[in-house]
Amino acid sequence: LxxxxxxxxxxxxxxxxxxxxxxxxxxxxxxxxxxxxxxxxxxxxxxxxxxxxxxxxxxxxKGAQAGVCGAGVDTIVARNFLGNVTEGTASHAEHAREVAHAILEVVAGKAPYTIQGVEKLKAVASGLGLSSEGKDTNQLAKEVADKAMEDFQKQHGTLNWLELRAQDKSKETWEKLGLLPVNAHLEIAKSLARQVMGGDADPANLLLGAVTMGLVDGFAGLHMSTDLQDILFGTPTAVKSQYRLGVIKEDMVNLSVHGHIPLLSEKVVEWAGKLTDKAKEVGATGINVVGVCCSGNEVLMRRGVPVATNYASQELPIVTGALEAMVVDIQCIMPGIQTVASCYHTEIITTLAYSKIAGATHVEFTAERADEAAKEIVLRAIANFPKRDPRKVNIPNEVTEAYAGFSVEQIVEALRAVNPEEPLKPLVDAIAGGQILGAVAIVGCTNPRKKQDHDNVALVKELIKNNVLVVATGCSAHSLGKFGLLSPEGLQYCGEGLRNVLTAVGQANGLPGLPPALHMGSCVDNSRVADLLVALANYLGVAVKDLPAAGSCPETHHPKALSIGTYFIACGVDVHVGVNPQATGSPLVVNVLTADKENFPVTTDGLFGGKLIYEEDPVKAAGLLIERIKQKRKALGLN
Ligand code: SF4
Ligand code: FE2
Known part of the structure; x- marks a missing residue:
């Protein structure tokens, strides 16, 4: 071994x-x-x-070059790629729809949440063309949620959320190519129908289908989820918390939230706060909720809940012997957690009817039963505390401090301390002046086939050394948090220009400096990255594709990374992947996506201004991203 x-x-x-x-x-x-x-x-x-x-x-x-039906390698690979992108998109669209549905239940008085993000609600409503005048919060929230539901129902027109969030210049491109999505469910069903035997057999057309899926993912998945979650739970602001397995506490009832949709994790945090006395009755000092994966991100960003670990090591909080329960909803949950949990007193609790694990406890969670279910989940964790086997308890003691909560609103607020009238100006000036070379979003996960956290951290260190501003989401942000890159202490790894800018902005806000990587949230919060790019591009009067910016998922594992990546490529942003995207068998697919053959007739770079970069070595990948950022700077007339 x-x-x-x-x-x-x-x-x-x-x-x-x-x-x-x-x-x-x-x-x-x-x-x-x-x-x-x-x-x-x-x-x-x-x-x-x-x-x-x-x-x-x-x-x-050598050997068979076509399937029995006659499908060639390009068709097969393009169809499989579309299949992967569709799976990712369906995950995010279902996430967004769950939240929209919950808001409708809330405003109908059927679900125990209150609308906390009134400012965001007004902003989103206005963007959707809804007037706030004379309407109370619930009425306005209902109208916004109805608009969201239209994106799963309407048969004509374009996704409301695309109209709300896309840059006009991007929309023009997609419209010309006939790629604009009508409704998320319709497009997902159409995508499955075109993948079926005897359906779409034109590899280029299949790849364009993947772009439409990417747009569904971006708008009816990422953006809609973030916007509605900010409306329901509030927009994140900067928060200090802790990372690593040391956040698990021996004297407390430990309960981890794992998965993605904050409807569950928010309620679990709330009930953990209410049931401390019950925990004391069984000899614990209290209840300690810790995060795993994106559920961890959601409650980290809004409630400062510490993060135990990220994707690849999700079984290991159980191995501490001190985890009373792990409650999960959807996406990125390894079935293996149940096998590991069966060796300890840990109870795995699934919560969604369409996402169960054999052997786990199932507590059905819906918005309507949120209080009942969350209370039961916390009480189950408490009841497991006396079942701990003290001989099996061994908790690593390291923790690392980190800052999170950098929503676009928070970033703009921080910049406002430098320039109250034009908050984006200091950032744009720093890019134009070369103190900041460009920006890269580090997204995605960790993957047990790669040394965990290594490539996420190595790539970021290389980028910030070269004065590239880094923002991060998902489990890759957790990697950075564990190794000091979400804390001002990480400024030591930055090049001088970037360090000076981050220090100045931080000091204007009463901090020693901003962290070298800004944690913008969960995977659906890649929408925040896109919003920041659109805001910067609009401020400069250029297209998003012209910005010296890129995305990178060095250690990804999930098809969601392919749908998110496709969305960003469609917006004109290069996307690096450090893990085999399972599409290299087709020269046509490789050429269209990576644009690495000069004069290849059709490429995503030619159509949209963004391409896929597949490179497993993180330092080489950083070099490729920096090279491309420099090209885009040059095209903008910057040195
Ligand atoms: Fe083979 Fe059927 Fe696929 Fe055609 S559709 S390549 S016959 S498996
Ligand atoms: Fe995630």
Whole structure:
């Protein structure tokens, strides 16, 4: 077995991997070593779209070059890519729809939440063309949620959320190409229908279908989720919290929230606050909620809840022997957590009817039953505390301090301390003056096939050394948090220009400096990254595609990264992926997406101004991103 130091950079995770091995418990890191990757699947050339197959295209022109139906390698790979993007999109659209539905229940008096983001509500309503005049908060929220629901129902026109959030220049491009989505459900169904055997067999057309899916993901998934969550729970503001497994407390009832939709995690945090006395009755000093993955991000950003760990090591909080329960909703939840939990007293609690794990406890969570369900979940965690086996308890003690909560509103507010009239000006001036070279968003996850956190951290260190401003979301932000890059202390890794700007803005706000990477939220909050880019582009009077900006997911694992990435490419932003996107088997798909062959007739770069960069080495990848940022600077007339 490889040394645990080669599996994760996080010493707490290493310690828990040793403990798991000693106790004979298998984790994702072990399974990744055992499971060899299929060469056909890895390149996207395996098709399972009908019962004549599965068919697979042999590499290098040797062996079968078409499926039984006659589909060639380009069609098969493009169709599989569209399939992956559609899965990612469906996840985000369903997330957004759940929140829209919840708001309708809230304003009808059927669900126990109150609308907390009144400013955001007014801003979104106005963007949607709704007047706030003479309407109370609930009435206005109902109208906004109705507009959201139209994006799952209407049969003509364009997504309301695209009209709300897209830059006009981008919209023109998509309109010309006939790519504008009508409603999320319609487009997802159409995408499945075109992937079916005997459906769309034109690889270029399939890739354009993937772009439409990307737009659904971006607008009816990411943007709608963020906007509605800010309306329901408030827009995040800067907050200080802690990272790593050391946030689990031996003397407390520990309960982790894991998954994505904050309807659940918010309520669990609320009920944990209300049931402290019950925890004391069983001998604990209180209840400690800790975050995992994006549920962790949501309650970190809005409530300052500490984060225990990120995706690849999600089984390891259980291995501490001190986790009473892990409550989950949807996306990125390894079924393996149940197998690991069965070796301890930890109870895995699933909450959504369409997302269960065999062997886990299921407590049905809906907006209507939010209080009842959250109370039951917290009480279950408390009841498990006396079942702990003290001989199995071993909690790594390191924690790292970090700042999060950098919504666009918060970033603008921080800049306002420097220039009250034109808050974006200091940032734009720093970019124009070269103190800041450009900006990169680090997004995505960690992946047990890669040394955890390593590439996220290495890529960011290389970027900030070269004065590239970094913003981060998702589990990749957790990687940065664990290694000091979400704290002003990380400014030591920055080049001089970037360090001076971040220090000046931080000091204008009473801090020693801003962190070198600004944590903007969960995966759906990549919408905030897009909003920031649109705001900057509009301020400068250029298109988003002209900005010296890019995105990067060095350690991703989920199809959602492909749908988010496709959305950003469609907006004209280059996207780096550090993990095989399972599409390299088709020269056509590679050329369209990566634009690495000069004179290839159609590329996403030519159509939209953004392309895919696939590079597994993080330092090389940073170099490629910096090169491209410099090209875009040059085109803007900047040095
Ligand atoms: Fe094979 Fe064509 Fe069926 Fe795919 S759709 S499995 S390539 S016959
Ligand atoms: Fe996520």
């Amino acid at each position: 490889p040394d645990v130091k080669d599996l994760s950079m996080d010493s707490g995770v290493q310690q828990m991997l040793e403990k798991a091995r000693a106790e004979g418990i298998e984790t994702a890191f072990d399974r990744a070593i055992k499971m060899s990757q299929c060469g056909f699947g890895a390149t996207g050339v395996c098709c399972k779209h009908c019962l004549e197959g599965p068919c697979r295209i042999a590499p290098n022109g």
